[in-house]
Structure formats: structure tokens, C-alpha cells
Amino acid sequence: xxxxxxxxxxxxxxxxxxxxxxxxxxxxxxxxxxxxxxxxxxxxxxxxxxxxxxxxxxxxxxxxxxxxxxxxxxxxxxxxxxxxxxxxxxxxxxxxxxxxxxxxxxxxxxxxx
Amino acid sequence: xxxxxxxxxxxxxxxxxxxxxxxxxxxxxxxxxxxxxxxxxxxxxxxxxxxxxxxxxxxxxxxxxxxxxxxxxxxxxxxxxxxxxxxxxxxxxxxxxxxxxxxxxxxxxxxxxxxxxx
Numbered sequence: 734x735x736x737x738x739x740x741x742x743x744x745x746x747x748x749x750x751x752x753x754x755x756x757x758x759x760x761x762x763x764x765x766x767x768x769x770x771x772x773x774x775x776x777x778x779x780x781x782x783x784x785x786x787x788x789x790x791x792x793x794x795x796x797x798x799x800x801x802x803x804x805x806x807x808x809x810x811x812x813x814x815x816x817x818x819x820x821x822x823x824x825x826x827x828x829x830x831x832x833x834x835x836x837x838x839x840x841x842x843x844x845x846x
Numbered sequence: 847x848x849x850x851x852x853x854x855x856x857x858x859x860x861x862x863x864x865x866x867x868x869x870x871x872x873x874x875x876x877x878x879x880x881x882x883x884x885x886x887x888x889x890x891x892x893x894x895x896x897x898x899x900x901x902x903x904x905x906x907x908x909x910x911x912x913x914x915x916x917x918x919x920x921x922x923x924x925x926x927x928x929x930x931x932x933x934x935x936x937x938x939x940x941x942x943x944x945x946x947x948x949x950x951x952x953x954x955x956x957x958x959x960x961x962x963x964x
Contacts, residue, residue, distance in 0.1 A: 767950075776956045822889070837889050
């Protein structure tokens with residue numbers, strides 16, 4: 734079946750540190766991959782996406798590259814800010830059959846000033 | 847931007863009672879809404895897809911008689927947990943897909959409802 738595994742949190746970093754949140758997936762075929770972010774008290778928001786191998790999604794300084802050979806979609810940011818504190822979810826959707834989002838368990842990120 | 851609200855944000859109820867959770871799209875119409883459930887430190891699991899004016903489509907393993915979904919208008923879907931028990935305690939999240947837009951990256955999520963059943 735389809736599944737997504739994220740690194741366990743919580744993750745705590747200092748401002749301006751480099752961030753990596755690992756995400757690997759299991760799926761048949763070539764799913765589209767997503768990162769969602771949930772800020773405190775708000776709903777999930779789409780952060781970035783990639784729809785095919787070697788695609789790089791980017792937004793707000795965050796990047797993730799679709800790696801088919803390692804079935805990974807790690808989220809990175811070169812210099813985090815306090816305002817990046819949130820919960821991050823990796824997700825996939827199949828390209829065939831009934832479409833539905835399959836989420837990882839979420840990683841809570843806290844950035845200290 | 848598009849906003850989806852959920853009410854209540856938190857609810858505590860006694861075992862055996864029913865609880866209704868509302869999901870509203872505040873500034874757009876949504877033909878389709880989704881209901882998810884999230885256990886602590888686990889991923890969001892899709893429970894059902896709610897379509898305005900028709901019956902909801904439930905995921906395998908979700909009891910439709912236990913989790914009643916009503917999508918009576920283009921801006922409101924409700925989830926009623928009937929005869930709630932402690933194992934139903936969870937975080938329930940809805941999302942709404944603007945009418946005429948393509949799934950999945952244009953759906954908007956609500957902030958979630960924390961249900962605790964004593």
C-alpha cells in the first residue's frame with residue numbers, strides 16, 4: 734500500500750540553523766509528493782509539491798526534491814526563523830485510482846531565538 | 847485567502863452521548879469536503895469524503911453509522927459522532943475543496959476539533 738514516514742520530532746533548532754526533515758514513502762507507481770505546514774491554531778496549508786522524479790518544490794525558502802531512487806522527499810531550509818515554528822506533514826497522492834492524500838505523522842519544529 | 851472554520855475547537859463529552867462537529871468554508875463554496883482523524887503522534891487518516899447533496903463516501907474500516915456526515919449546503923459539512931466512547935477521542939480535521947477546483951493542492955484545511963470522551 735501507500736505510506737509516508739517522517740522523522741520523529743519534536744525538532745528544536747536555533748534561529749538561522751539549517752533544517753532537514755526527512756520523509757520517505759512507499760507507493761506503487763509515481764505518486765505526487767507534498768509538504769504541508771500547520772501553524773499554531775491554524776489549518777494545514779500546502780507548502781510545496783513535486784509531481785515527478787527530480788522535480789524540486791520550493792516556497793518561503795523551503796525546498797524538497799523528489800528522489801525516486803531513494804523514495805524520499807526531504808524538506809530543507811538553509812536558515813530557519815522563529816516564525817517557521819510549526820508542524821510539518823509530508824504527504825503523497827497516487828496518480829491512479831481513487832485520489833486521496835496519505836500523510837506522514839507530522840514533525841513539530843520549534844525555533845528558538 | 848480561503849478560510850475553513852471548525853466548531854467547536856474542543857469538546858468534552860460523556861460516554862454514550864453524541865457530538866456534532868461543524869466544518870464551514872467561510873468565503874468560498876465547496877462541493878466536496880473531507881474529514882480526517884488524527885491520533886497522537888500519528889498521521890491524518892481520511893475518514894470520509896463528503897459531497898454536497900449526496901451521501902458521503904467512507905473509507906474502509908470507518909463505521910458510517912457511527913460517524914454521520916451531512917453536507918447540506920455548499921458551505922457546511924457536519925460530522926456527528928454517535929454514542930461516543932473513549933476510543934473515539936481524537937483530533938478531527940476537515941478540509942474543503944472549492945467548487946470547480948482540482949484536488950488535492952487547492953483544498954483548504956480547518957484548524958481541527960479535539961474530542962475527548964470521558
